[in-house]
Amino acid sequence: MTGPGPRSLRATVPGRRGATSAAGPARSAAPGPGSAPSPAVTAAAAPDARDSRPERRPLLWLAWAVLAVLAAQLVAFVLRSDRLELEVVGEYLFAEPVLDGLLTTVVLTVVATVLGTALGAVVCLARLSSLAPVRYLATAWIAVFRSVPPLVQLLFWFNLAYLVPVLSLGIPFGPSFGDWDANDVITPYTAAVIGLSLYNSPYSAEIIRSGLSSVPRGQLEAATSLGLPARDTFFRIRLPQATRIILPPMGSQVISLLKGTSLVSVISMTDLLGAAREVYTRTFEVVPLLIVAILWYIVLVAVLTTGQSWLERRFSRGY
Amino acid sequence: MATDPIRTPAAGPADAPPVLRARGVGKVFGGVQALQGVDLDVAEGEVVVVIGPSGSGKSTLVRCIDQLEQIDAGSIELDGELLGFRVDRGGVLRRLPTRRTAAQRRRMGMVFQSFNLFAHLTVARNVWEAPVRALGVPAPEARERARELLERVGLGHKADAYPSQLSGGQQQRVAIARAMAMRPRLMLFDEPTSALDPELVGEVLGVMKSLAQERMTMIVVTHELQFAREVADRVVFMDAGTVVEQGPPDQVFGRPATERLQTFLHRFSAAP
Ligand SMILES: Nc1ncnc2c1ncn2[C@@H]1O[C@H](COP(=O)(O)OP(=O)(O)O)[C@@H](O)[C@H]1O
Numbered sequence: 081m082t083g084p085g086p087r088s089l090r091a092t093v094p095g096r097r098g099a100t101s102a103a104g105p106a107r108s109a110a111p112g113p114g115s116a117p118s119p120a121v122t123a124a125a126a127p128d129a130r131d132s133r134p135e136r137r138p139l140l141w142l143a144w145a146v147l148a149v150l151a152a153q154l155v156a157f158v159l160r161s162d163r164l165e166l167e168v169v170g171e172y173l174f175a176e177p178v179l180d181g182l183l184t185t186v187v188l189t190v191v192a193t194v195l196g197t198a199l200g201a202v203v204c205l206a207r208l209s210s211l212a213p214v215r216y217l218a219t220a221w222i223a224v225f226r227s228v229p230p231l232v233q234l235l236f237w238f239n240l241a242y243l244v245p246v247l248s249l250g251i252p253f254g255p256s257f258g259d260w261d262a263n264d265v266i267t268p269y270t271a272a273v274i275g276l277s278l279y280n281s282p283y284s285a286e287i288i289r290s291g292l293s294s295v296p297r298g299q300l301e302a303a304t305s306l307g308l309p310a311r312d313t314f315f316r317i318r319l320p321q322a323t324r325i326i327l328p329p330m331g332s333q334v335i336s337l338l339k340g341t342s343l344v345s346v347i348s349m350t351d352l353l354g355a356a357r358e359v360y361t362r363t364f365e366v367v368p369l370l371i372v373a374i375l376w377y378i379v380l381v382a383v384l385t386t387g388q389s390w391l392e393r394r395f396s397r398g399y
Numbered sequence: 400m401a402t403d404p405i406r407t408p409a410a411g412p413a414d415a416p417p418v419l420r421a422r423g424v425g426k427v428f429g430g431v432q433a434l435q436g437v438d439l440d441v442a443e444g445e446v447v448v449v450i451g452p453s454g455s456g457k458s459t460l461v462r463c464i465d466q467l468e469q470i471d472a473g474s475i476e477l478d479g480e481l482l483g484f485r486v487d488r489g490g491v492l493r494r495l496p497t498r499r500t501a502a503q504r505r506r507m508g509m510v511f512q513s514f515n516l517f518a519h520l521t522v523a524r525n526v527w528e529a530p531v532r533a534l535g536v537p538a539p540e541a542r543e544r545a546r547e548l549l550e551r552v553g554l555g556h557k558a559d560a561y562p563s564q565l566s567g568g569q570q571q572r573v574a575i576a577r578a579m580a581m582r583p584r585l586m587l588f589d590e591p592t593s594a595l596d597p598e599l600v601g602e603v604l605g606v607m608k609s610l611a612q613e614r615m616t617m618i619v620v621t622h623e624l625q626f627a628r629e630v631a632d633r634v635v636f637m638d639a640g641t642v643v644e645q646g647p648p649d650q651v652f653g654r655p656a657t658e659r660l661q662t663f664l665h666r667f668s669a670a671p
């Protein structure tokens with residue numbers, strides 16, 4: 081062990097030790113009680129990790145400096161700009177129309193997440209079905225609803241009444257149990273829920289499928305071998321383990337859905353963005369109201385992210 | 400002995416029907432004949448150790464017995480009951496629905512080479528989950544028995560740990576406790592120590608030895624020939640999907656009759 085490493089260390093260590101020379105001999109004596117510290121040992125003392133200093137990192141200081149300049153610029157801009165109209169932002173941040181729009185956004189996100197995930201779960205199970213026609217249907221579903229842009233879907237479902245004026249529930253090509261005028265059923269709200277849920281469903285299906293198939297085969301074999309009923313094997317062994325894999329992409333999916341709800345203003349729904357637009361078309365305070373919307377979107381995503389990390393911790397117990 | 404957490408079967412009469420009877424068992428994997436004409440009887444309380452080169456069909460045999468694979472030929476009976484099939488009223492053989500094979504699997508315990516403990520459940524829960532869900536044992540009773548079984552394998556203090564926090568040897572001992580919690584008629588081991596660091600093999604073999612001493616009926620696939628010598632009532636040597644030779648350990652190890660077994664034993668003692 082007389083490589084170049086130790087030798088080069090030895091060359092630098094004595095210099096650094098100048099100030100702590102009193103501690104030097106005491107330390108080198110410590111490992112061997114009973115063996116008196118001889119001058120020879122002290123002189124040729126091996127390097128001691130405790131004497132090391134943190135690496136110098138000039139790049140780190142540069143990065144901090146750049147960040148400080150950027151932050152100062154932002155603060156200066158916010159304080160100096162007379163177009164930002166922060167007082168208008170403050171005035172409308174908690175104004176009733178804005179809060180109503182916020183509620184609509186939240187409700188749409190929650191409903192479309194729940195329905196989209198439920199639909200996705202059904203489509204996923206259909207894809208894994210042993211019945212071929214069921215598998216084909218699921219594959220077609222995923223292909224169609226993943227291809228059509230969400231904006232197009234919203235417009236399409238909103239105009240469904242033109243294509244299918246009467247919605248009826250009954251036996252195909254047989255008697256009907258009830259008929260509804262499509263114009264009554266398809267409101268902006270139902271069109272938004274249908275469009276966003278359908279748009280969400282193929283992504284949920286694929287996320288759930290990848291989660292389920294990530295559970296190691298050995299886990300399922302162990303459950304099978306114990307004679308666990310199929311239902312328990314799925315709900316108590318497979319699904320909880322899949323959830324750990326499902327949560328991160330599902331979280332991103334919910335966040336994109338939340339942002340996707342901002343499209344519903346094209347079918348005359350007053351969501352968060354719609355509320356901001358209604359105000360600024362009256363007052364022409366466009367930028368301050370967009371900032372109001374931005375701030376609320378940031379808050380909503382922060383809340384979602386917090387919930388997501390909590391769930392992820394909850395489901396990664398044991399890993 | 401009544402309070403013993405691990406079942407102690409009463410020694411039956413010498414001519415009692417075997418716990419397990421396999422006749423002419425065959426299994427094909429996409430053209431590969433993994434098992435061919437395998438006959439095997441295992442009597443109550445008997446410890447059968449299965450040895451043989453890699454790929455000889457040892458795993459396939461225990462997996463077929465546990466109904467994890469469906470056999471293509473022959474039959475397997477547990478306590479005289481046909482496994483995986485039923486004979487319908489017309490006398491036609493039909494595969495059992497999964498619900499029924501699940502019920503049959505509950506009477507056999509399987510220990511895998513890779514432990515396969517449920518990663519998201521605590522050690523104790525790994526042991527009591529199946530008795531509660533599959534056998535309908537009341538939860539407090541199942542927990543109590545899980546605690547006793549974990550004590551028995553020396554892991555009472557790890558009950559609340561997760562499998563990932565345990566060493567391989569500890570995980571495998573939990574896996575044995577988990578299988579025993581179902582009070583199986585027959586325990587199956589598929590190379591239970593092959594995934595372990597050498598210094599951890601002993602603790603697992605120790606637990607298996609104590610099961611054998613309590614006259615648990617066991618089929619053990621292993622490369623631990625010393626264990627086979629000490630614990631086996633009978634050693635079965637398999638090669639190329641068939642049982643080539645079997646008998647008491649003295650005979651199989653001391654006077655191997657076939658060249659294939661001689662070669663296997665020779666290679667084994669040459670390369671540890
Ligand atoms: N699931 C499977 N698919 C295809 N071939 C398999 C499968 N399982 C086992 N085999 C084949 O069957 C033969 C016996 O394998 P196995 O029972 O695992 O042997 P052993 O346990 O004695 O090493 C081998 O040729 C192996 O490749």
Ligand SMILES: [Mg+2]
Binds near residue numbers: 457458459590
């Ligand atoms: Mg094997």
